[in-house]
Amino acid sequence: MITYEFSEEQEMLRQSVREWAAKNLTPRVQEMEKNKEIPPDLIKSMAKMELLCPTVDPEYGGSGFDAVTAGIVGEELGRADYTASVPVFYLVQASWAHVFDKYGTRECKLKHIPPATKGDAFIGIATTEPGIGSDLANMVTTITPNGDKYVVNGEKNYISGVREVKQYGGGHVTLARQNLRAGTRGMTMFFLPLGLPGIDITEDEEMGREAISTGGFHISNVEIPKENIIGKEEKGFYIVHEGYEFARAIIACVCCGAAMKSLENGIKYIKERNAFGRAIAKYEGIQFPLAEHYTRISMLRDFTYKALHMIDLEQEGKASRMEVSKTVAMVKMFCATWAMQAIDDVMQWQGAFGYNKECPDQAAYRAVRSFTLAEGSKEIMKTIVARELLGKEFITYR
Amino acid sequence: MLIIACVKQVPDTSDVKVDSATGTLVREGVPAVMNPFDQFALEEGVRLRDAAGEGAEIVALSMGPxxxxxxxxxxxxxxxxxAILLTDRAFAGADTWATSYTLARAVGALGKIDLIMCGLQAVDGDTAQTGPEMAQHLRLPQVTYAERVTLDGKTLTVKRQTDTGYEIVEVRMPALLTCTPPADFVxxxxxxSAIIKAKKKPYEEWGAEKINTDADKLGLKGSPTQVKRVFSPPKRGQGVMLEGNSAAAVAGELFQVLAKGGVL
Incomplete structure (x- = not known):
């Protein structure tokens, strides 16, 4: 027997977030994109709604959401902010605070998580480097024990939220090599506050989601205390995937929200816009892609919530790591591509306006494009699914 | 202190469509929300409850499916x-008179109350009648168009909107207020956490038998209103902006426009 509905609390939360976003977020999206900043008062307002780091234990300021509930918030933010800046802020922090909360030390959590839940700090993720993205085994950043401290050296790049951390405080859940001979088996995860001496931050320009920063940082002989180690030493590679999977599933929610909102914009437009004496919605050239996109995004949405449900089952010991990994990869593989295809057609229906900067759908298109890459490329998702279907002996890169 | 806040669920749109065949509102596919006027009344009621201190209570009351x-x-x-939901097939088809009668009977079943907070009107019907009619059924003093309320013992000081501005009135409880939000109300x-707490609070559903009613005064049977026709008004054309260097010049121009249009 399958129960196939959200709980009353989840429906109420969805409604509450939708109302909050309609009043507080959507009217400010254009201003945010222009100023390239999420206004601090908006982040405070999210904190008041208890939307920051939502899965975290209430002891550290979180709300103790399950993954499905966190996904609902992601979907609603995806609908409301067509530049996906706030959704990225939300999902990156939600995913990595989730891992930090699960595996971090009490001292480090007490120090760094409550400011983030109050909107006074940001928690991000830093694994990517100039020379590596998916190929984590070849990263150059190292972490070395030195007495009761650890010393970190290296460089991270294409990291979300570097300016936000500089502005508000906080840091990044970071992965580095500790045992240099052990490849992915020698990696350690730790929390790196970016305000420490020896960290030099740079910012990049991106094609979309411009209100949240992306950049990198050089790390030169930076000392962190032992309490900042997340999980066991040299076991970071295993737990980093929990964060990635959480983030990938929320990304799929954001894509569903953005695509559905864009289709709704499109439906309104094609019913009102006339060409050759009738509404363009009367033409099958418009109707057929609309039906296909709506169907595809609806299926994606249902499967995305299944993936989130499996993440919740895994927390209860009722689903295996590998099952979760495969299901999330199936969702992440297509979410951005299908959302982009839907948004692309909505832009096309709107003619020249679809390509105009005033058109929300073009911003959504640029934003969603990032999700074919972020938190694991769509190609890596195929590798994961194939690995689970064929067995580890068929892994391409071994 | 016992406060009753009346809330109605309405379609989430100000652009409500009418089924031309049946003359009823089309609700299918339109999400339902709390009537915005009622939300303001409720939030004012919660503020008054908090101001009244320990022992004060606010009960949300609604009639509907x-x-x-x-x-x-x-x-x-x-x-x-x-919260109490009055729900019974016998209540179906009620106009404002039958609705206010039913709500008033439910209030009666709650015992001694101090204050009833209603929204000025519901955005689906816009009658603004149910609150005042409840006051009549319950023989309570009423203040309409309330925007701001303060509590001092058993006396309420109410800032109410009028056509020309505001007036401040005092009323002794028990009383009924119909409320309308100020422009800056968010x-x-x-x-x-509030949603999780809500699930743990008492919630009841009451049928007709619970509130000691006269069956002839309920629902369609108890509704004297005869709806002759419901229709969407034609959309108004674009307005005209008059501009000038002074108020007198614009007034003069307006006079000419109205005179030419045969209004004056």
């Missing part, structure tokens, strides 16, 4: 202490 539960759950998340959206 079982789906109206969601409006009451939101009322609980916004701070109501308990409705609250409940955070997650």
């Amino acid at each position: 079982p789906q109206a539960r969601s409006a009451l759950m939101k009322a609980l998340a916004l701070g109501a202490d308990r 409705p609250s959206t409940p955070p997650f």
Whole structure:
């Protein structure tokens, strides 16, 4: 027997977030994109709604959401902010605070998580480097024990939220090599506050989601205390995937929200816009892609919530790591591509306006494009699914 | 102190469509929300409850189909202490008179109350009648168009809107207020913890037998209103902006326009 509905609390939360976003977020999206900043008062307002780091234990300021509930918030933010800046802020922090909360030390959590839940700090993720993205085994950043401290050296790049951390405080859940001979088996995860001496931050320009920063940082002989180690030493590679999977599933929610909102914009437009004496919605050239996109995004949405449900089952010991990994990869593989295809057609229906900067759908298109890459490329998702279907002996890169 | 906040679930649109064949509102496919005027009245009621201190209680009351539960759950998340939904097939088809009668009977069943907070009107019908009619059924003093309320013992000081501005009136409780928000009112959206708490608060559904009613005064049977026709008014054309260097010049121009149009 399958129960196939959200709980009353989840429906109420969805409604509450939708109302909050309609009043507080959507009217400010254009201003945010222009100023390239999420206004601090908006982040405070999210904190008041208890939307920051939502899965975290209430002891550290979180709300103790399950993954499905966190996904609902992601979907609603995806609908409301067509530049996906706030959704990225939300999902990156939600995913990595989730891992930090699960595996971090009490001292480090007490120090760094409550400011983030109050909107006074940001928690991000830093694994990517100039020379590596998916190929984590070849990263150059190292972490070395030195007495009761650890010393970190290296460089991270294409990291979300570097300016936000500089502005508000906080840091990044970071992965580095500790045992240099052990490849992915020698990696350690730790929390790196970016305000420490020896960290030099740079910012990049991106094609979309411009209100949240992306950049990198050089790390030169930076000392962190032992309490900042997340999980066991040299076991970071295993737990980093929990964060990635959480983030990938929320990304799929954001894509569903953005695509559905864009289709709704499109439906309104094609019913009102006339060409050759009738509404363009009367033409099958418009109707057929609309039906296909709506169907595809609806299926994606249902499967995305299944993936989130499996993440919740895994927390209860009722689903295996590998099952979760495969299901999330199936969702992440297509979410951005299908959302982009839907948004692309909505832009096309709107003619020249679809390509105009005033058109929300073009911003959504640029934003969603990032999700074919972020938190694991769509190609890596195929590798994961194939690995689970064929067995580890068929892994391409071994 | 016992405060009753009346809330109604309405379609989430000001552009309500009318089924031309049946003359009724088309509700299918339109999400339902709490009437915005009622939310303001409720939030004012919660503020008064908090000001009254320990022992004060606010009960959210609604009449409607079982789906109206969601409006009451939101009322609980916004701070109501308990909620009652009046739901019974016998209540169906009620006009404002039958609705106000039913709500008044439910208030009667709650015992000695101090204050009833209603929205000025519901955005789906816009009659603004149900609150004042309840006051009549319950023989309570009423203040309409209330924008701001302060409490001093058993006396309420109410700032109410008028056609020309505001007036301040005092009323002794028990009383009924119909409320309308000031321009800068921002409705609250409940955070997650309030939603979780709402689920744990008392919620009841009452049928006709619970509130000691006269069956002839309920629902369609108890509704004297005869709806002759319901229709969407034709959309108004574009307005005209008159501009000038002084108020006198614009007034002169306006006079000419009205005279030419045969209005004056």
